[in-house]
Ligand SMILES: Nc1nc2c(ncn2[C@@H]2O[C@H](COP(=O)(O)OP(=O)(O)O)[C@@H](O)[C@H]2O)c(=O)[nH]1
């Protein structure tokens with residue numbers, strides 16, 4: 314049974330505190346943060362406890378979530394202006410795959426040609442990571458700038474941006490090394506990466522994305538918050554949305570730090586990336 318059907322069963326014809334607690338548990342069980350679960354159950358309590366109409370309850374929950382479900386659209390690219398997409402996130406969330414998927418989508422939409430893009434493999438901590446992006450670059454026929462193992466990621470980023478300018482590229486997609494958001498030293502390195510990028514492109518030509526694994530529960534809130542304290546994060550990308558998680562990370566993160574959502578990852582193929590859409594997401598979340 315879906316979230317709303319469950320709530321309705323409990324809300325029907327009662328005002329008991331016990332049932333409110335159960336509604337909150339259901340909201341928590343659907344992946345929402347405790348503070349969001351609390352505000353939604355409060356909204357239900359104010360309006361509809363005692364009422365049993367499915368549509369009324371659905372509307373209340375939807376209206377409470379709606380302002381926290383915010384789509385983000387990529388900035389338009391200008392010819393002859395270098396633009397950078399910088400992807401961040403903890404290990405294994407889906408950064409490298411998402412770099413490839415974004416490039417695939419942009420080329421397919423004819424937003425930009427493959428020749429005008431460059432991948433930057435700045436995850437020099439693991440040889441396999443550079444290798445992984447190289448495989449995508451070959452498969453998609455997109456140029457790649459690679460660091461060597463153990464090289465300072467900032468140096469790799471610097472060199473890749475110089476290279477991009479020389480080669481008259483329009484878009485550089487930077488795959489960063491997976492960072493534990495709790496490791497201060499590693500996070501400082503990311504901040505250095507950011508400063509290097511800013512030396513090459515104007516502030517409006519840099520977009521930063523935190524990639525989260527949609528199945529990681531409430532951990533994603535702190536991940537997004539921590540990255541967002543280093544420098545402004547423009548949007549999140551919720552990878553592995555196909556993995557059975559509810560997508561609760563999306564309103565949770567927006568509530569915690571006002572980061573909207575650009576894309577959903579929906580599988581392992583290049584085509585498995587969707588622009589994030591509010592109403593469609595709410596339909597799925599509440600079904
Ligand atoms: N099912 C599914 N798997 C994904 C998705 N995005 C990434 N993956 C897989 O998750 C694993 C880790 O992804 P990777 O891009 O290497 O993560 P990174 O460590 O953040 O760079 C790989 O096996 C990917 O194929 C997604 O949206 N759905």
Ligand SMILES: [Mg+2]
Nearest residue numbers: 408409436442
């Ligand atoms: Mg990676």
